[in-house]
Amino acid sequence: MLYQLHELNRTWMAPFTELARANARIFGNDGTWLSSLPGADLASAANELMYRIGKDYEKPPFAIHQVVKDGHDVPVVEKVALDKPFCRLLRFKRYTDDAQNILGMKDQPTVLVVAPLSGHHATLLRDTVRTLLPDHKVYITDWVDARMVPKEAGAFTLDDYVAYIEEFIRHIGADRLHVISVCQPTVPVLAAVALMAARGEATPRSLVMMGGPIDTRESPTAVNTLATQKPLSWFSGNVIHTVPQDYPGHGRRVYPGFLQHTGFVAMNPERHFMSHWDFYSSLVQGDLDDASSHRRFYDEYNAVLDMPAEYYLDTISVVFQQHLLPRGLWDVAGERVDPSAITGTALLTIEGELDDISGQGQTRAAHVLCTGVDDAHREHLTVEGAGHYGIFSGRRWRTQVYPQVRDFIARYAAPPAEQQADSASAPAGRKKR
Structure with a gap:
């Protein structure tokens, strides 16, 4: 049931996540009139942070060319x-x-x-x-x-x-x-x-x-x-769940990636909070190198498998x-x-x-x-x-x-x-x- 609830929440949040992504681009793109408004940089940074917290992270490529x-x-x-x-x-x-x-x-x-x-x-x-x-x-x-x-x-x-x-x-x-x-x-x-x-x-x-x-x-x-x-028996009863519909592995028992990710973050919550705050600050200050480094790390860190x-x-x-x-x-x-x-x-x-x-x-x-x-x-x-x-x-x-x-x-x-x-x-x- 927990896996199904997670999928339901993910589906429900998807429109808001995409809206945050669009707002980040609108307020952050120099080609739009909204980017010239007072506080546009703050709005863009806040929306990108919301987008990255709420988005799905797929398996990244090795990209070794x-x-x-x-x-x-x-x-x-x-x-x-x-x-x-x-x-x-x-x-x-x-x-x-x-x-x-x-x-x-x-x-x-x-x-x-x-x-x-x-x-x-x-x-x-x-x-x-x-x-x-x-x-x-x-x-x-x-x-x-x-x-x-x-x-x-x-x-x-x-x-x-x-x-x-x-x-x-x-x-x-x-x-x-x-x-x-x-x-x-x-x-x-x-x-x-x-x-x-x-x-x-x-x-x-x-x-x-x-x-x-x-x-x-x-x-x-x-x-x-x-x-x-x-x-x-505790692990079997508390962290093992069944893959829901819409996945090829429907019905398979797994230790879901989203639970594992929660455990990873729980080991060092303060560090992750500060990392996201630093990301927001970097966007506001225009430090694109630090922001890019944050994206690369969390694109990998947040991509998990069952x-x-x-x-x-x-x-x-x-x-x-x-x-x-x-x-x-x-x-x-x-x-x-x-x-x-x-x-x-x-x-x-x-x-x-x-x-x-x-x-x-x-x-x-x-x-x-x-x-x-x-x-x-x-x-x-x-x-x-x-x-x-x-x-x-x-x-x-x-x-x-x-x-x-x-x-x-x-x-x-x-x-x-x-x-x-x-x-x-x-x-x-x-x-x-």
Whole structure:
């Protein structure tokens, strides 16, 4: 019923939202006589703020059309490499007419970026992908909004998530692949690679795990505490709702995006209030750069998707309440997940000093589990002054984190014999845990 009420309210508000949008343009456009009236700038700013608060936010595009490589503009085309009901595997294909550049890009490492299925769209990692592209062939998991998946496609569970990752790794080819998992997918990615290793399948050359809940018993955050304070039945009864009419997924049970967004805002209400006030002030003062920056951020932040109920409840239970992975008790489709089975894959874990979503030690816990990986092929990085988003987006990601990720991947892009030689000559400081 709550989902239906939300849709009814959204429909009822739509005319007023569009009116606010029109007023913002009328009072703010120098070509209209209303813009010359006293207080027109205040009216325009107030109406745009009302419009942006009330409007619907659709999934934004990646909009990565070119990158700069060795001083040259390299066109980029977004292609669907594999299309699954709940996820599209995207490749950002680079093109160039320069023969030397073609040879250089051909030998670059292949990276699979596993985006979180935890509210926001994969486009949240746009900066991650754009930064990786000059030096890597890049794929990303683009998760589908569950309300857009017909009920006939069946359920999607945490086990299915693991199976998707395994399929993507096989499709790309593990022999030259490096996997970067950001936040929530660190758990299913570690499970997928562990299961593949236990079966004797080829595994990626390296795993880079960033700000994820491998073991949420370490430095619990407010997010972790909420998940443990309530029984699973509470989550099932209070945050799971049915997709209403007019969507392809009508009848599917989901954790709605609008509820997730409410939770995001509730974590820092004062910060969001001040951000909107600053936006209004910037419009009044004519500071178009700051206003544009606000629009870009909230176009992404306010665009949310519905999560399949089965997957969400599995994650609450397995990851946050029972801690099955670090306890060695997690079975996926009847197979026990044993990270110690991973031997031929290097491991880099990254945490933000100020991360209030995945606390310090939660991602680093992967080292305790992956005992089959030699110490020489394991590293950990704590990014000083960085919050959750700062480790994969923004200035700190580009200037502090990415250079280390790039160099780590480069070391393990070489054939095994060369890797051993590099490891033997590597400075002791690089072999930290």
